[in-house]
Amino acid sequence: MSEAVATLKELCGPIWNLYSIRSLLYWDQQVLMPSGGGAARANQLAALEKISHELLTAPAFLSALEKAEAQDQDRRYLQATRRAYDLAAKLPSRLVEEKARVQALAVEAWTEAKKSGQFSVFLPHLKEVFRLTREVADHRGYKSHPYDALIDEYEPGMDTAQVEGLFNGILPSLVQLVQGIAAAQPLSRKVLQQSFPLAGQHLFSRYLLEQIGFNFERGRLDQSTHPFCASSTSADVRLTDRLDENLVTMSIFGSLHEGGHGLYEQGSPPEWNGTPLGGGCSLGIHESQSRLYENFVGRSLPFWKAHFPKMRSLFPDQLWGYEVEDFYRAINHVQPSFVRVEADEVTYTLHIVMRFEMERDIIAGTLDPADVPEVWKDKMEKYLGIRPASDRQGCLQDIHWSDGLIGYFPTYSLGNLVAAQLWSKLRQDLPQLDEQLAQGNCCSLLGWLRDNVHRHASALTPNEVIRGACGQDLNHQPFLDYLWDKFGGLYGL
């Protein structure tokens, strides 16, 4: 390592360690912080934001970065560092700090509003978050649409027009599929429409995570209102799920989803912890991992052939008289519904499209946050044919906007597309996969993902990961093929 690169790495260490601490504070806030701790936590997060931003944008950092860039070494490290520097340097400290504090308070207000169902409690915070986020877009700069500057943070290289293009490519075929399914004989959900004791659900979530290869010596599973994965480092990856006695699928697919994120994070090389190379390279790639485990694996028949017996042993009364095929059909029941995180594989994208349109328009200034509740209902009616009766079922369901995660929703759909591309390729590479999954063996699957995705962490760009793993660029066809193949079969279309 040259001296210039060594100096740069010395400067990066504390900064990326602060980022890893931030993720722990966030986890703590969602999982177990006392209710009165919100304001003080907001100040802590603001301090971390301010300090890391100042360290990253200090003249000494830029000069170390430029000196290192002048040499032809550690190209990946320098690329990742340069990207972080450019993202940060364009924002004034004042804005970074204010945004962190406003968001921490907005999350508290959202939590309260979600409990009481009162959008008015949340509205002033929502306005503030969007106002500051628009400021961020203006500082960063953009070619065509201010939203470009936001999505690029989560998905390097992606812009508004490209997202619109992907959605336009998917929508006609997707709507056709939804209509075909609506006209077909529905799949019975009877097996799921029962009460499943929470203790058993928790045991089963842990069991499933162990089965897919999540390492509990370098991670945890807890409960929170909104399931998530917070990775402080690859040695400390924390998942949460949500348990509801009357909705056993929530804990099963929530755990598998977060487990997919967790496996990606645990697969990041340990020597990259606390450096710009550690962790996932984009939210889209991250979501490809969670979706792959939640849906492509987790809602497949082979997977349940292996694990339905275990579930039956935990819930003998509920599952008495049901076969694995009944369960498989029930978890693949397709029906337009109000809540994104509970949506089926087919209608999920429609939830994303409407959120994308709304946040894009608020950022552009053409939609007033005060109108969000009504517009939400209208769009839901347009895309899904149903109208939520309350804001809890409607615009208060997601934490994202409160937390300043704007430009983030489209990455969920990108995740589905990438997952389908990876799934198609890995099934070619692993011809025995179905048999292995049916025997409860998830190792070769995880091995393929470790080799082709996880081990690259943030050292490759999203496109490099996709191209490297699949031999082609991002495209939507494998996703549509997968949906038509699977649900065409299930519904006899």
Next chain:
Amino acid sequence: MSEAVATLKELCGPIWNLYSIRSLLYWDQQVLMPSGGGAARANQLAALEKISHELLTAPAFLSALEKAEAQDQDRRYLQATRRAYDLAAKLPSRLVEEKARVQALAVEAWTEAKKSGQFSVFLPHLKEVFRLTREVADHRGYKSHPYDALIDEYEPGMDTAQVEGLFNGILPSLVQLVQGIAAAQPLSRKVLQQSFPLAGQHLFSRYLLEQIGFNFERGRLDQSTHPFCASSTSADVRLTDRLDENLVTMSIFGSLHEGGHGLYEQGSPPEWNGTPLGGGCSLGIHESQSRLYENFVGRSLPFWKAHFPKMRSLFPDQLWGYEVEDFYRAINHVQPSFVRVEADEVTYTLHIVMRFEMERDIIAGTLDPADVPEVWKDKMEKYLGIRPASDRQGCLQDIHWSDGLIGYFPTYSLGNLVAAQLWSKLRQDLPQLDEQLAQGNCCSLLGWLRDNVHRHASALTPNEVIRGACGQDLNHQPFLDYLWDKFGGLYGL
């Protein structure tokens, strides 16, 4: 507020927020971090240490401090800030870093030595820690004894001669009391020598904490190997206790002890969170609060008149046939024992005296760390009349020296002295206290402590707190009076 003070406060904010975050990371590490997370956590803590030290000792900070000091405003704030600055600025970065690294290794070696009982594994590390701690003392400077510079960090204004004076004042009378008790009829511990189910113990700990006024909306109770209180801010105060089926007193008095710390932290004014004025003013004052709740309140008959019925409802089989007086006598059983943390109120101070003498002499260079095991045994025999058979029972029992906490032990005894002074004064001010406690009413007690101790947080020096609350300086007589009065009565001396 003048501009100079405003500028200084702006600079302090991030630093003291980092300190509050550090305390959360420490809590997390002890309570729920996955086992594999240690190395990454060490890097996070090192980053916090490095950044906060750099921010605090930056030339810009000193110049802001001096400008603010030139005005006659916010005297308390400036005093607290100046003290923090001086403590940090006198140490070269090199020493801070080396000490942190050496201590991390020493803690590991101590853990191993404690397991195997082999002092020789720990000795080289112990030597290094003491060598670097002596360097710290030399950098900080001192009037008469290098140990002065160490104790002052934990107990502002205290020095070696003063500690020696206090101990010399206590020892003759204390030894006389211990001998008197040894010759008397022992109190029966039979009621405690039973198995108490853990679930009930946990409920009871929570109940006791609620009774003494601990606010669970701004705090938590969890479990850890070594009980402690970690206060991130007054809005987020976390206690732990340790549960053992065969040692119910551990959870009861552990919770009350940590609860006393917790009440002090929750009583710090919220507007001082994340500033040099927030939190406890010294370890001695802190320990006065924990000892007051653990012993003066928690081992008193009135307190148990109120709460023994609740305990009986949780443990009906174990407590059947016992009266509150039986329980009161059992929890006040006095007997010399090897382990400090399990010592009774009377013999506890003797454990501290011998540790103080040894660390003082090692720092002065008159005691060789290699001689610690034998000197430990000799002193234990001299003060407590018993000789440990092993180093595990002897000089390897405490983590403090391995972790560089030298000058810390005396504050445990200071806590007892201050608690006795406060107890004596508050009983004059609250003549109904015994009746109130016997009715389960802990409010006027907490109110008195809030007014006289808690609300001052770090804005007063320890001596100012004592003088303000008690109208006299620190002195040892109330402690001796309390012990003779209570144990003289219990043992018929």
